[in-house]
Amino acid sequence: DSGVTQTPKHLITATGQRVTLRCSPRSGDLSVYWYQQSLDQGLQFLIHYYNGEERAKGNILERFSAQQFPDLHSELNLSSLELGDSALYFCASSHPPGRGTEAFFGQGTRLTVV
Amino acid sequence: GIQVEQSPPDLILQEGANSTLRCNFSDSVNNLQWFHQNPWGQLINLFYIPSGTKQNGRLSATTVATERYSLLYISSSQTTDSGVYFCAVATGTASKLTFGTGTRLQVTL
Numbered sequence: 001d002s003g004v005t006q007t008p009k010h011l012i013t014a015t016g017q018r019v020t021l022r023c024s025p026r027s028g029d030l031s032v033y034w035y036q037q038s039l040d041q042g043l044q045f046l047i048h049y050y051n052g053e054e055r056a057k058g059n060i061l062e063r064f065s066a067q068q069f070p071d072l073h074s075e076l077n078l079s080s081l082e083l084g085d086s087a088l089y090f091c092a093s094s095h096p097p098g099r100g101t102e103a104f105f106g107q108g109t110r111l112t113v114v
Numbered sequence: 115g116i117q118v119e120q121s122p123p124d125l126i127l128q129e130g131a132n133s134t135l136r137c138n139f140s141d142s143v144n145n146l147q148w149f150h151q152n153p154w155g156q157l158i159n160l161f162y163i164p165s166g167t168k169q170n171g172r173l174s175a176t177t178v179a180t181e182r183y184s185l186l187y188i189s190s191s192q193t194t195d196s197g198v199y200f201c202a203v204a205t206g207t208a209s210k211l212t213f214g215t216g217t218r219l220q221v222t223l
Contacts, residue, residue: 002159033210043200043213056210088155094209102147102162103211108155 003027006091006106014114018079021109025072025093031055032074033094033103034066038087049074081113116141116205120214127191127221135186135217137201145204146177147211148186152197160186160199191221 003026013019025032034046036059045058049068060066063081068074078085088108094101117140127133137146148160161168161175163184168175172191177184188195198218202211 031209035211042215043202045210045212048210056208058210090157092211101145101209102159103145104159105149105157108157110155 002104002106004091004093004104004106006089006109008109009107010110010112012112012114013081015081015083017081017113018077019081019111021076021078021089021091021111023074023076023091023093023106025074025091026095026104029093029095029104030072031094031101032068032072033092034060034074034076035090035092035105036087037090037108038084043090046076078111083113086111086113116143116203116212118201118203118212118214120199120201120217122217123215124218125220127219129192129221129223131191131221132187132189133191133219135188135199135201135219137184137186137214139182139184139201139203141205142179142182143203143205145209145211146184147202148175148184149200149202150195150197151200151216157200188219191219193221193223195219196221 005024030051037043046060048056091106092103094103119138150158165179174187198216202213
């Protein structure tokens with residue numbers, strides 16, 4: 001058990017819908033990262049939050065947004081879903097942010113868009 | 115951005131065999147991690163090894179930062195070692211990880 005909790009584990013939804021993925025980082029970790037794993041793109045970084053503030057953005061679509069709350073949990077919101085958004089979404093946490101910090105990953109949320 | 119290449123892409127072993135997985139990266143790194151993704155999709159931390167050598171049971175890893183590569187050794191492989199092994203690196207002031215494309219390992223009886 002990595003200590004990072006993601007919910008839900010599985011999600012099936014229709015095209016055009018909106019979903020919210022939730023992540024609770026390890027106790028004491030201030031950084032939360034979101035990654036997407038799809039068959040054609042591999043594992044890709046989406047976005048990084050540190051203590052409530054956005055720190056870095058990767059290949060995140062405009063239809064996607066995220067935030068980190070005062071209790072440090074994070075949510076990834078995916079809207080106007082398309083078939084191609086079907087993927088495994090991972091959350092990771094680390095502390096402190098930046099150079100040379102080991103990241104631990106949650107179990108992932110498997111999103112299927114039908 | 116930094117490029118991460120892993121080899122071989124696929125590997126089939128008989129139980130009990132040893133193997134070496136390689137990760138090459140194109141720039142200096144301050145973070146290098148090895149992960150095992152099991153058949154259920156979980157990413158399990160194996161090593162945090164930006165430089166040097168570490169061992170954990172039947173697994174060991176070595177990173178030669180000056181030559182920009184890392185090796186993961188699996189000895190006496192077991193069927194539970196099956197899955198995909200990823201190398202991931204971070205560079206400069208960025209803390210995000212860039213993943214390689216992985217090595218898919220299948221251990222047979």
